[in-house]
Amino acid sequence: MTRGFYIGRFQPYHEGHHAMVERIASEVDELVLGIGSADQSHTARNPFTAGERIEMLTKATTDIGVVTYAVPIEDLNRNAVWVSHVRSMSPRFDVAYSNNPLVVRLFEEAGVEVRQSPMFRREEFEGAEVRERMAEGDDWEELVPEAVADTIADINGVDRLREVIDSDT
């Protein structure tokens, strides 16, 4: 049995994440989705709570074909202990997946196997894109799985994002 670990902030979970999850699912038996910055919400960069993100992830990965766990990971703001923190919060895993250079570096310094993908950072840029489209009133739904769009509608997420952005400027 192989268990993989994939971390993101999932603000929100979008097609870039989903493509990555599908690729990982073909390599592992079980997958832990670590929800980073779990303590942050109601900001321009992190509009949704960890609980809301668990809902998005869970619904969007129902048919992924492997057992998945959605695990919130709060920020400790100390990179040097981050891998230990992740490991203590997550079911044990054999391999980590990430396209973020810092995450890759931290796992490697800790002796954890990390796999990267050719679609370098697509998920990262796409997160900012989704939030910008929400703010601007453009079509963001096409960038996320349908179940995610439904959850965001349920919680009135677009209005929230616009209001918190408005406070930052």
Next chain:
Amino acid sequence: MTRGFYIGRFQPYHEGHHAMVERIASEVDELVLGIGSADQSHTARNPFTAGERIEMLTKATTDIGVVTYAVPIEDLNRNAVWVSHVRSMSPRFDVAYSNNPLVVRLFEEAGVEVRQSPMFRREEFEGAEVRERMAEGDDWEELVPEAVADTIADINGVDRLREVIDSDT
């Protein structure tokens, strides 16, 4: 759709918890299991990490018949914001289950419906009993689901508990 929320430290998840979970499963469609004191481990009272507890819970509730979520909840050490913290970390829920008077009080002051059960605090006393039997070399396996005993064996949990207890005294 009704979603329930049940919180415990699950150190470890035992038959007292399991009886409670089975009862709740008959009343809800989905169940969130909040893992309290998620940041604590390697102590006499909290020997297991949040990740290890997720493994125990997940395996032991496979056949429970409702969708379950295992969500680690870190301590903030401020009772006045605890319910808000729980709500931000968990998928939305309609009713909370607890036999702990403080938890009941906090949810009620926040206007959340709470249901208690007649088996008052059985799960709490049983947790201490399991850990004491582990420490003393008595039969503790009969007090926990088989999947939990397997996980604890895997991680060499009884040795760990004895060593951390040894440090406290």
Next chain:
Amino acid sequence: MTRGFYIGRFQPYHEGHHAMVERIASEVDELVLGIGSADQSHTARNPFTAGERIEMLTKATTDIGVVTYAVPIEDLNRNAVWVSHVRSMSPRFDVAYSNNPLVVRLFEEAGVEVRQSPMFRREEFEGAEVRERMAEGDDWEELVPEAVADTIADINGVDRLREVIDSDT
């Protein structure tokens, strides 16, 4: 008896705040002034300590005609629990006043009545303006109540602001 709650950072308390306080005073019997970011001081954005801000507020609102409370509110850096935190630190209140969209949003999500005013964000822009004038040696005293100018002179506040700004750049 109606008690209102109005939050700001009050760095420093200026005429924009004061106009807002006078307006609120006509609608409530008692007013809580929540001092946000109470743990921050000696920075370009937050030059004054919570204690210094209590002094400013108290002196400047002596004649406001309603009972006032000045309550420091430390940052928790978790928006999802902020309203609970405020409520635990403040005497109970019936209505919150704010022109900040994030604050409005957080109170509304928590079910607290919020009132906004037409003088949208005047107090916010004015705070930055006061600090900039202090830094540049321009006339800032005209933007604050006399009692505030006196307190800032007492603590040698303008020199402090210039020195901390100098460290940032």
Next chain:
Amino acid sequence: MTRGFYIGRFQPYHEGHHAMVERIASEVDELVLGIGSADQSHTARNPFTAGERIEMLTKATTDIGVVTYAVPIEDLNRNAVWVSHVRSMSPRFDVAYSNNPLVVRLFEEAGVEVRQSPMFRREEFEGAEVRERMAEGDDWEELVPEAVADTIADINGVDRLREVIDSDT
């Protein structure tokens, strides 16, 4: 103008505190009441929130004859910086009052004048006594000012205390 500082947890504010406050009021022009462990509530030792304690203090000291400030002081759990923390949260003061040996020591090491009183620790023991009587159903009202008893009745404080005590045992 002389301003004094007197710190306590005020769980709740009782006649022992009140006698101390009356004595201090005869020596100073203004008095800051520091509310210690402001972040703690809903425990056997700290049942009331900082906001509830502000209400008690304010009502009970209306007729004390000096200007008073009620200032919540959150725990930092670092004795070495405690005096600096207090000073940053409080209006400037000339003399501190305390009968607690640790508090006296910390202020003295920081070079702050401290005055003690002959009624050594009466207020400390009385706090525990009030809470015990509440828990046991004995007459506790006679140990606190009437305004405090009213506030506690308003917030259903005795029930809360009993429930949180029940969780500890």
Next chain:
Amino acid sequence: MTRGFYIGRFQPYHEGHHAMVERIASEVDELVLGIGSADQSHTARNPFTAGERIEMLTKATTDIGVVTYAVPIEDLNRNAVWVSHVRSMSPRFDVAYSNNPLVVRLFEEAGVEVRQSPMFRREEFEGAEVRERMAEGDDWEELVPEAVADTIADINGVDRLREVIDSDT
């Protein structure tokens, strides 16, 4: 070159620690002395600040014959990340020395070599003994190196200990 790591709270540094240090010095080229609970002071269990403890350690180990580093380690209150925290604060080391079962366990789970000594926990019991003798007015100086006794005299440490103990009871 071999570098060892030895952690203690050193409240104060006493002959039990010193015997351990001398033994380690015969096995390594350089020695890091980790000062645990560095953020704690002015309590019955942790009377001295980290800075005071650095002074004690440095003076008492001048003649130990190996290069020593005294490194304060603040508590994070999360056992699962403790080894990573220690490693980030300390010069790199090859082997850890401890007689504390929890510390041994944590290092071993993290894959760090740990050496224990036959004088099991002598240093731990001796720390409590020194503090008790200080409190009771008995002869404690014979239990610590002379340089440590001098530092404690300098900072008036026995008086401090008595006063903080007095606050606890």
Next chain:
Amino acid sequence: MTRGFYIGRFQPYHEGHHAMVERIASEVDELVLGIGSADQSHTARNPFTAGERIEMLTKATTDIGVVTYAVPIEDLNRNAVWVSHVRSMSPRFDVAYSNNPLVVRLFEEAGVEVRQSPMFRREEFEGAEVRERMAEGDDWEELVPEAVADTIADINGVDRLREVIDSDT
């Protein structure tokens, strides 16, 4: 005996720091080097851990001719208590050295003697310059003592810096 205190982030320790240290060494008998932001590492601005920085400092100051202490100082993110925090972590000192206006201000408000130097902020600008050259592949070794360059090579520091910078952009 005079002991001086000099604080920096030392990311990394460079010739600007070293010139300052040599100047201070001519004025004091012992020197404490406070390592600021000790809890930060693996970021563009703070690439190295506190432990790595202790190694750099210790090796580079071997021949400085005065007793030196390298003391990590974690961030508390509260300027008002910063001096107390520093004092609790450091051996007692008589005079502080800094060219940073905020640090100078905080020490002066706390009544600590501070000495500044004519080479205003050279060390600060030089830190950014070293990191930029590392990132760009330019010659950075000429800006740091040889022992520092060796340590950075040992820990593969340039690669780390490039990877964490890559994550920020």
